[in-house]
Amino acid sequence: MKKTIIISLFFLAFLSLNISAQKRTYASAYGKTLNLGLGIGGYSGYYGYVGRSVPVFHINYEFDVANSFTLAPFISFSTYRSGYDYQNNFYYYHETIIPIGVKGTYYFDQLLNANYNWDFYLAGSLGFAIVKSSWDNGYNGNRNYYQDASPLFLDLHIGTEYHLNKRLGLFLDLSTGVSTIGLAFH
Secondary structure, X not given: OHHHHHHHHHHHHHHOOOOXXXXXXXXXXXXXXXXXXXXXXXXXXXXOOOOOOEEEEEEEEEEEEEOOEEEEEEEEXXXXXXXXXXXXXXXXXXXXXXXXXXXXXEEOHHHHOOOOOEEEEEEEEEEEEEEEXXXXXXXXOOOOOOOOOOOEEEEEEEEEEEEOOOOEEEEEEEXXXXXXXXXEEO
């Protein structure tokens, strides 16, 4: 499914290259952007030990560092619960995960001679995850079952944004951690 989405988006993007006569001023044109995204995570990235998909809310704010390069401090939020049968009793395990870090992004628009409406990028995220977990009262099993994952993470990203207008865009960020789709406010 991911391959189909990636191939489709990049195919559409490359079709739109050089169609528009309007060109972006490439130097420092990406910062001052608030990105709000929703995604699905759980099998890899911040908390690879979850073992199933869980919804994730992500927010970051990009600022320009150099030509075609931004940094974006971010925070994400996810919570879930799982039920377990332990000694013929049913208990729930509750967990909240809050990854915090910074994402460095390099935009390839100038290299690709991209249409003004499109942005293409590669990025990396570095951070740590705050994890709060608890079991229902009365559970006497192994409470450290999910404590083996490291709170530190490094993720790689590839993505694209389509600018609906000067102030609003839609983005797709495919990641080794949590892939997201969302809105970019410029």
